[in-house]
Amino acid sequence: MGDLKSLNKYLWRYRGRLALGILFVILSNLFAVVQPKMISQALDLVLQDIQSIQMASGFESRNDIISNLASNLLTYGILVICFALLMGIFMYFTRQTIIVVSRLIEYDLRRDIYHHYSTLSQNFYRKSRIGDLMNRIMEDVSKVRMYLGPAVLYSINLASLTILVVTSMVEVSPQLSLYTLIPLPFLSISIYYVSSLIHRKSTMIQQQLSMLTSLSQEIYSGIRVVKSFVKEKQMSGYFTENCDDYKDKSMALVQVNAFFQPLMILIVGISTIAVIYFGGLQINSGAISAGTLVEFIIYVNMLTWPVTSMGWIASIIQQAAASQRRIDEFFDHQPAIPNGDIGQISFSESIEFKNVSFVYPDTGIKALDNVSFKIHKGDKIAIIGKTGSGKTTIAEMLLRTFDPTSGEIMVDGINLKKLDLAVWRELVGYVPQDNFLFSDTIENNIRFGRDQATEQEIETAAAKSMIHKEISELPKAYQTRIGERGVSLSGGQKQRASIARALIKDPEIIILDDALSAVDANTEQEISSVLDKEFNGRTLFNITHRLNPSTQYDQIIVLQRGQIAAIGQHETLYYSNKFYRYLMDHAVLESS
Structure with a gap:
């Protein structure tokens, strides 16, 4: 026990x-226990009266004894039935309490x-x-x-x-x-x-x-x-x-x-x-x-x-x-990410990584090693690097699904750990790598970003992510139900639906984690242009393995093996960093 x-x-x-x-259980059993006593008394009475009837054989009192016996048996019978009914009633009440x-x-x-x-x-x-x-x-x-x-x-x-x-x-x-x-x-x-x-x-x-x-x-x-x-x-x-x-x-x-x-x-x-x-x-x-x-x-x-x-x-x-x-x-498992107590958050200045390192506890892999950078509100940031360079880990740090093993992440000069998680994440629109969609209608998947969104707002968000036309051509349009994890949609469609879900949230910060990898270069350029207009004055993190040459970024962070290999703007990096130049040349070839 x-x-x-x-x-x-x-x-x-x-x-x-x-x-x-x-x-109720006790009362039910009490009436159940009384019944054998009634039966015992009735049986003793019957045996006694039978003996009296035999002894009174030939006398006028014999009929009186028989009549009295019948009357007593009827009384005992009625009592036993009444006690049984009361027992059943209280047992019903028992089930209506304990089982409920x-x-x-x-x-x-x-x-x-x-x-x-x-x-x-x-x-x-x-x-x-x-x-x-x-x-x-x-x-x-x-x-x-x-x-x-x-x-x-x-x-x-x-x-x-x-x-x-x-x-x-x-x-x-x-x-x-x-x-x-x-x-x-x-x-x-x-x-x-x-x-x-x-x-x-x-x-x-x-x-x-x-x-x-x-x-x-x-x-x-x-x-x-x-x-x-x-x-x-x-x-x-x-x-x-x-x-x-x-x-x-x-x-x-x-x-x-x-x-x-x-x-x-x-x-x-x-x-x-x-x-x-x-x-x-x-x-x-x-x-x-x-x-x-x-x-x-x-x-x-x-x-x-x-x-x-x-x-x-x-x-x-x-x-x-x-x-x-x-x-x-x-x-017994307690949240590894304790909630902060600062609920009044208004991102107005900067986000800064100070000597941030992170080791995944389940594998021991060091994903980030002494990463430091600072971005200001309204900046458009690109983070590029090979697979396993730590790009997604930075997104996880920004969302605070993981805390740094060492170092600090500062928001307007306040440690991110001190901020209320729910309030902070309300400011962030996140499009993850795996583009998870629910087994529901396309409309409800986009509305997941903001519950009170109207149909017009949903269509507008879909248009901005370049998927409205494809949805409209479906037999049931936005009421089309997609399979589990969005299995009935293509990879590019899932990515754009996820972007629409993030856009409809109207966040202060948007994080795209390789969110355009499954779309062609022209569609990527169109979406990037929309984001450029829609998020003017807001902060954008584009985490990717390739960059659209036409998109202007305030800072581009190049990651290699969990460390910052280079940081700067396009013109400077293109001529100073071979890896960055290779990525850009490759992106140009794809778009041509």
Whole structure:
């Protein structure tokens, strides 16, 4: 149960409903326990009246005794039915409180997990598998809900019913109660042993299920690669191998559960036999009546389902504990990028990198090495270099998805770490390399940049990114739904849709991370011209491996192996830096 302690805050949040639920369980069981007493009294009355009827044979009082017996049986019958109805009503109220609470906590837990995921840094997602993240927020939370709902309900029901039944049994016959409860220590030992097995096997099952989910997600996301390399059979075999492993682990848990329930029934059966045997001896000695024996048998049968459900409850609790531990593993991850406390931000002067170095923590690769430069508001900056030179890392630093390993990034003289992340990122429009698009309409993908954007503003942003004409020619135009990650669009179309999404945000700073690599040189020149006009007075970072010769930049930063090889304007760099001259000559050849 130690792994489930973190759920106590949710249970405390709904303590009022839970308290009502516990009260309803107790009341329901109270009316259930009263019924055997009524039956016992009715049986003793019947036996007594039958004996009186036999003794009154031939007398006029015989009819009165029969009439009185019928009246008493009707009264007891009505009482038993009334108690049964009250028991059912309170059981209904029980489910309307405890089970509803479990659903509310399920909602809260999923919401908290999602919120926590959204606060974690990029480094966390580089290390984690998407399938595993999905499995924890879906399957593991469902396992936890089974503990919060059915397991809690039946545990309270078992505890309250056992206390009420045992109390009633002891009041009637302490000696017979002792014989009935002798098997309980064996029950406790078996529960302890089997629960540990269930916990261990449940953990392995959830881990394997995460593996299956991750594997499925990767195969379906990369289905074009799988098909192009004709690896369908190989991947199917690998998936089948993992499925078989999951099946074997699940069957091992099934075998444990299959052993547990018959064991519970056996122990309850032994208790029933003990009641009948020792109860018969006590009836023979006159210590108890036949009605009392029947009452005891009913009590034992009343405990049959709650006791046999202990195995099921133990299985649910152990599976929930294994799942909650996996959930808590992610809750224990704290954001590597803590939020700053300066919420009033107005970028008005400059952004400066001061001796910035960065080493990727998961690979140990040094992406930036002592990089220093300063740009002013309204500058248009180009950052060029070969693959792996550190261009994208500078974009990550500007967005603060990573913090420098050493050095500082200053915005208007204030360390970027001190600024509120959400407020700062609202000032930035970012077009990443991978051009991620959602499985939604083209309109909604562009509107993602600004929720309140009108249709006219969306079309204007698309026109500026040179994709409006192509969208208009589609059968449903802007209402066309694109596949997952924009799979139904070409690389150039995805890039231009991403640019439109950034433009509609109307940001103070725009970062294009190799955002025009999939378009031809003429389209790139047209987009660059639009950006030149639209972002006059605003700051533009164009991170690329090639430059449009017609675009004027205030500064061009040339990166090599994570260091600044050169910095300056076009005229100076073209004649002083061979690498820059090569890139520019290559760009001219492409555009010709």
